[in-house]
Amino acid sequence: MNLLKSTKYRNVLKDNKVTIVIDDLKSIDPWDPRGLKIYETADIFTRQGGYMDSTEHPNPQYIRITPDRKWSWGIEEPVFVEDRFNVKRAKAT
Numbered sequence: 001m002n003l004l005k006s007t008k009y010r011n012v013l014k015d016n017k018v019t020i021v022i023d024d025l026k027s028i029d030p031w032d033p034r035g036l037k038i039y040e041t042a043d044i045f046t047r048q049g050g051y052m053d054s055t056e057h058p059n060p061q062y063i064r065i066t067p068d069r070k071w072s073w074g075i076e077e078p079v080f081v082e083d084r085f086n087v088k089r090a091k092a093t
């Protein structure tokens with residue numbers, strides 16, 4: 001992959017606010033979804049000696065993300081509590 005030609009790279013140059021959502025179903029019977037939502041700040045970071053050195057497109061630039069706000073559901077507690085969706089905002093570290 002050539003990072004410099006990627007849509008992700010161009011998007012970070014235009015707007016460095018990014019979001020990642022990871023969710024899955026722990027079980028479908030009973031219904032037990034879980035997930036994370038993380039708002040982050042992205043920047044282009046240059047580092048020599050990374051894993052990309054051994055690829056067809058060696059490039060010392062990476063997209064580095066720094067979490068700003070995080071939410072989770074169904075990870076540490078049940079996703080539904082008293083018939084309500086139980087979303088927890090992670091404490092700042």
